[in-house]
Amino acid sequence: MNEQPKSDRPTTRRTFLRNGARIAAMTGLGALAGVVANRSTAEGWVWQIDPQKCLRCGNCATKCVLEQSAVKCVHAFAMCGYCNLCTGYFEPEPNALTTAAENQLCPTGAIQRSFIEDPYYEYKIDEQLCIGCAKCVEGCSRFGNGSLFLQIRHDRCVHCNECAIARTCPGDAFRRVPASQPYLLKTTHAH
Amino acid sequence: MKREFQLASRRKFFSQTAGAMAILGAIALQRGQAAEKAATNPFAYDVSHLQKTDPKLITYEETARWKAPHAEAKRIAIGPEDTLYLCSGNYLTARNRSGDRGLEIALAEPSRCCAVEKDGTIYLGLRDHIEVFDAKGQRKATWDSPGKKSWITGMATTENEVYAADAGNRVILRYDKSGKLVRRIGEKDKERNIPGFIIPSPFFDVEVSRDGLLRVNNPGRHRMELYTADGDFEGSWGSASMGIKGFCGCCNPINLALLPDGRFVTCEKGLPRVKVYRTDGQFESVVAGVESFVANGKACGPSDCTAGGLDAAVDAQGRIYILDLVTGDVRVMKHRA
Numbered sequence: 001m002n003e004q005p006k007s008d009r010p011t012t013r014r015t016f017l018r019n020g021a022r023i024a025a026m027t028g029l030g031a032l033a034g035v036v037a038n039r040s041t042a043e044g045w046v047w048q049i050d051p052q053k054c055l056r057c058g059n060c061a062t063k064c065v066l067e068q069s070a071v072k073c074v075h076a077f078a079m080c081g082y083c084n085l086c087t088g089y090f091e092p093e094p095n096a097l098t099t100a101a102e103n104q105l106c107p108t109g110a111i112q113r114s115f116i117e118d119p120y121y122e123y124k125i126d127e128q129l130c131i132g133c134a135k136c137v138e139g140c141s142r143f144g145n146g147s148l149f150l151q152i153r154h155d156r157c158v159h160c161n162e163c164a165i166a167r168t169c170p171g172d173a174f175r176r177v178p179a180s181q182p183y184l185l186k187t188t189h190a191h
Numbered sequence: 192m193k194r195e196f197q198l199a200s201r202r203k204f205f206s207q208t209a210g211a212m213a214i215l216g217a218i219a220l221q222r223g224q225a226a227e228k229a230a231t232n233p234f235a236y237d238v239s240h241l242q243k244t245d246p247k248l249i250t251y252e253e254t255a256r257w258k259a260p261h262a263e264a265k266r267i268a269i270g271p272e273d274t275l276y277l278c279s280g281n282y283l284t285a286r287n288r289s290g291d292r293g294l295e296i297a298l299a300e301p302s303r304c305c306a307v308e309k310d311g312t313i314y315l316g317l318r319d320h321i322e323v324f325d326a327k328g329q330r331k332a333t334w335d336s337p338g339k340k341s342w343i344t345g346m347a348t349t350e351n352e353v354y355a356a357d358a359g360n361r362v363i364l365r366y367d368k369s370g371k372l373v374r375r376i377g378e379k380d381k382e383r384n385i386p387g388f389i390i391p392s393p394f395f396d397v398e399v400s401r402d403g404l405l406r407v408n409n410p411g412r413h414r415m416e417l418y419t420a421d422g423d424f425e426g427s428w429g430s431a432s433m434g435i436k437g438f439c440g441c442c443n444p445i446n447l448a449l450l451p452d453g454r455f456v457t458c459e460k461g462l463p464r465v466k467v468y469r470t471d472g473q474f475e476s477v478v479a480g481v482e483s484f485v486a487n488g489k490a491c492g493p494s495d496c497t498a499g500g501l502d503a504a505v506d507a508q509g510r511i512y513i514l515d516l517v518t519g520d521v522r523v524m525k526h527r528a
């Protein structure tokens with residue numbers, strides 16, 4: 001049951017995935033690690049969410065001390081199936097697989113869907129709009145590849161001594177991590 | 192541009208939009224009003240209504256149930272005299288209608304799928320090649336592997352051909368009975384208007400109807416496709432939806448069977464359910480819904496989307512045999528009078 005076919009994706013898709021991994025390694029993660037290193041606590045530890053433990057309870061949107069939660073949805077593109085029917089993007093029973101508001105699951109319309117090549121679509125999070133509610137994370141985890149997940153964004157987090165969300169987290173998903181490695185990212189799915 | 196992980200700049204966080212502010216206002220209200228109601232999730236992803244099937248839609252009833260003889264059950268097929276052939280573990284096992292065990296072939300590797308002729312000849316799909324056995328279980332031939340990446344997950348036979356669904360190469364392979372590869376069917380070809388198969392997980396199936404056309408699931412496109420034996424694309428039907436009439440999740444349907452009159456029996460994972468569609472693709476009824484496969488529904492998740500799933504086979508009387516890949520149960524389903 002664990003064995004899987006090693007099917008090739010179309011060349012163009014393979015190429016963009018490969019490019020994606022390289023760009024992420026060079027920019028986003030490295031840059032953010034730098035940010036947190038400068039802003040972290042004296043002990044050099046910061047709060048983070050273990051995505052494997054998160055139960056998608058909704059508290060991350062409502063319990064943070066900040067007006068707009070420091071928790072955001074993060075997308076592991078390398079794990080994503082680039083599905084036409086993205087269960088993190090669409091309502092369970094959408095009228096049509098279009099970007100019309102009534103078809104979207106996200107309460108703030110924070111997920112952008114764009115066509116890549118037949119039949120693949122890319123989904124990006126607009127972090128200005130994301131409130132960290134985890135609705136999309138639940139949809140993707142239940143019926144998709146689990147490529148959407150929550151992380152505390154350390155360029156936003158004010159590093160409370162005791163994280164207000166951690167106090168209520170039913171999944172016990174919060175833990176301290178070294179400021180030099182502030183993210184607990186999901187790794188590539190075995191597809 | 193693709194990135195492995197998408198994390199926006201700090202500046203972006205502080206340039207808040209009106210939409211986000213409106214939502215934040217709503218959250219503030221929620222905080223005030225419902226601070227004590229921590230157990231309720233205003234952002235719940237509610238699919239509870241999909242976990243229960245409208246009883247009016249269920250037109251089959253279970254008449255018997257037994258266990259697959261070995262763990263890691265994969266596929267079932269019907270052979271002569273409605274004998275059921277089960278691929279489970281490193282075995283192919285035959286069972287009669289009442290579930291009594293008959294022929295069993297032990298293999299060096301897991302059996303994945305099979306198709307059985309009227310005379311009892313068995314074409315058995317192993318991961319990357321096909322083996323042929325006679326009705327007594329004697330190995331008659333081992334065919335060359337179609338390629339390194341092959342992952343054979345479905346098979347069908349006709350009088351002169353053997354078809355294999357190769358999930359690894361996303362192609363239907365047409366062989367003659369001697370094992371000669373005659374044609375590759377369904378590979379993406381713009382000139383022939385062939386869309387290509389999208390197989391995100393190793394579930395790919397083929398059946399041949401009495402009209403001679405191949406029925407093939409294209410799970411990444413959430414539909415069923417029809418091909419001629421020469422590989423011409425004749426059409427498709429199906430839609431992506433969690434709703435009962437559609438195919439749910441990232442890749443469904445995963446397996447199929449055909450009723451004696453050509454109607455389709457489809458199997459899904461994620462929301463495990465078995466349904467019947469008319470020959471024109473119109474949804475007709477449910478054989479067994481999500482509530483019948485509780486363990487199966489929990490098995491399929493992001494950590495292993497190859498877990499879970501169902502298979503179905505149909506006997507000459509139209510009874511539907513459902514194999515639950517998680518529990519190993521085989522259910523015999525009869526149309527309600």
Ligand code: SF4
Nearest residue numbers: 054055057060169171
């Ligand atoms: S509070 Fe915990 S369980 Fe709830 S969404 Fe946040 S990390 Fe997940």
Ligand code: SF4
Nearest residue numbers: 106130131133134136
């Ligand atoms: S559904 Fe919630 S967590 Fe997902 S992008 Fe929208 S606001 Fe963010």
Ligand code: SF4
Nearest residue numbers: 064157158160163164
């Ligand atoms: S530490 Fe404070 S600011 Fe950071 S996520 Fe937790 S509650 Fe929000």
